[in-house]
Amino acid sequence: EAQVTQNPRYLITVTGKKLTVTCSQNMNHEYMSWYRQDPGLGLRQIYYSMNVEVTDKGDVPEGYKVSRKEKRNFPLILESPSPNQTSLYFCASRLSGSSSYNEQFFGPGTRLTVL
Amino acid sequence: AQTVTQSQPEMSVQEAETVTLSCTYDTSESDYYLFWYKQPPSRQMILVIRQEAYKQQNATENRFSVNFQKAAKSFSLKISDSQLGDAAMYFCAYRIDANAGGTSYGKLTFGQGTILTVHP
Numbered sequence: 014e015a016q017v018t019q020n021p022r023y024l025i026t027v028t029g030k031k032l033t034v035t036c037s038q039n040m041n042h043e044y045m046s047w048y049r050q051d052p053g054l055g056l057r058q059i060y061y062s063m064n065v066e067v068t069d070k071g072d073v074p075e076g077y078k079v080s081r082k083e084k085r086n087f088p089l090i091l092e093s094p095s096p097n098q099t100s101l102y103f104c105a106s107r108l109s110g111s112s113s114y115n116e117q118f119f120g121p122g123t124r125l126t127v128l
Numbered sequence: 129a130q131t132v133t134q135s136q137p138e139m140s141v142q143e144a145e146t147v148t149l150s151c152t153y154d155t156s157e158s159d160y161y162l163f164w165y166k167q168p169p170s171r172q173m174i175l176v177i178r179q180e181a182y183k184q185q186n187a188t189e190n191r192f193s194v195n196f197q198k199a200a201k202s203f204s205l206k207i208s209d210s211q212l213g214d215a216a217m218y219f220c221a222y223r224i225d226a227n228a229g230g231t232s233y234g235k236l237t238f239g240q241g242t243i244l245t246v247h248p
Contacts, residue, residue: 046235048236048238053137053240054240055132055134055219055238055239055240055241056219056221056236056238057238058235058236058237061235071235072235101171103173105173105236111225111234114178116163116175116178117173117175117236119172119173121170121171121172122171122172
């Protein structure tokens with residue numbers, strides 16, 4: 014089954030304790046990205062990657078890191094989480110190429126709470 | 129920067145009735161894509177419908193249709209014969225693709241979302 018998986022689905026942590034949210038896709042997609050969803054703000058892009066070893070900042074990259082060492086994986090790293098990073102996080106992937114049918118496939122979301 | 133605005137934080141509809149969700153966007157580009165996503169309580173993001181800006185014909189998918197007004201930068205979603213399963217948060221999204229190194233890519237810019245309640 015074609016899918017994007019994220020782990021963990023839920024995480025409660027404390028300020029300053031490094032954490033990683035994993036993301037993996039099995040569709041051989043080149044383009045992957047991370048979004049955060051906050052009430053009243055919709056989803057905003059944190060980082061994206063066009064392919065292996067190619068990453069760039071989105072709209073809200075502060076406090077986050079990413080890496081793309083393999084095509085299928087795109088982990089999101091919070092080296093020193095703070096309460097303002099409490100949010101719902103989505104990983105997404107799609108084929109590159111300019112077509113509306115190259116749609117984004119979203120993971121199930123990770124609910125992160127930073128105390 | 130592109131922005132997407134959904135001015136209705138909440139909407140409600142009676143089962144079997146029709147409801148329209150509004151979306152406007154701001155862009156100086158002429159070639160782009162527009163989408164509506166549904167997010168039920170499970171939080172999964174589900175693509176409902178898509179529209180290419182170069183197409184004048186409004187997209188339809190079963191009970192879902194759009195009213196795309198390019199000059200007005202408006203992209204509303206109409207849900208006909210509403211069902212209880214339509215209850216969800218709905219997001220409007222815009223995407224413009226850029227080319228770099230032979231690869232085309234582009235992020236989705238989302239609106240704030242509209243919570244739709246369906247009354248039996």
